[in-house]
Each structure stands twice: as C-alpha cells, then as structure tokens.
Amino acid sequence: MNLELKRVILFTRNLEAMGRFYGEVLGLALAGSEPGWREYRAGGCTIALHEGESRIGNRPPKLAFFSSDVAATRATLTRRGAKMGKINTTAHFDLCDGKDPDGNAFQISSRT
Numbered sequence: 001m002n003l004e005l006k007r008v009i010l011f012t013r014n015l016e017a018m019g020r021f022y023g024e025v026l027g028l029a030l031a032g033s034e035p036g037w038r039e040y041r042a043g044g045c046t047i048a049l050h051e052g053e054s055r056i057g058n059r060p061p062k063l064a065f066f067s068s069d070v071a072a073t074r075a076t077l078t079r080r081g082a083k084m085g086k087i088n089t090t091a092h093f094d095l096c097d098g099k100d101p102d103g104n105a106f107q108i109s110s111r112t
Helices: 015-025 070-079
Strands: 004-012 030-034 037-042 045-051 062-066 083-089 094-099 105-109
Touching: 004 015, 015 037, 015 045, 070 083, 070 094, 070 105
Parallel strands: 004 045, 062 105
Antiparallel strands: 004 062, 030 037, 037 045, 083 094, 094 105
C-alpha cells in the first residue's frame, strides 16, 4: 500500500465564485469538472471544490488519498485500527471515508 495525497476538498455553497477564484485569480488549470465538482491542478495534488455547505469550523477540508484498489486499502487501514466507512462505488471510481483520531475526515479514492 502506497498512499499519495491526491487532493484537498473544499466544500462551498458558491461553486461559481470559488471556481473563478481558483481558476482565474490564482490561475490554476482546471483538471476536471462535473456537476457540483471542480478540480484544479496545484502542483503535487489538486484542489477540489465540492458543492455543499462548508460549515466553517465544523467541516474542515478533507484530505483525499489516491488508491487504485480502495477495497484492499480500506481492509489494510481497518486492520491497522483506522475507523473507515463503507465503500461507495460510482460509474467511474470508488471511494471510502474515514476519520483520524481527532475526528477529521479523510478519504481514499480511485478517482484519478
């Protein structure tokens, strides 16, 4: 298992304004877009904007780690004591959320 930080996910109620900021103001290249989601190249990882309430202080950014085999990675992390949710499968990728000891969310995902 080799985890690599792939993206930081920021939740926002204002996807258009945030998209303009990261794309036009900061000049980051758009890496992908789908309804409710925009992702920008930011060096070794990306910044993803996820439409939804941010609840500042209650919903911090989420670290998303890439794994080509989410099920195997989830099994390994669970054996090591990580608290992991169920695997969610979409048409294009799998993902699974977890929590660190302080309750901060992280994710393993096969989204490239």
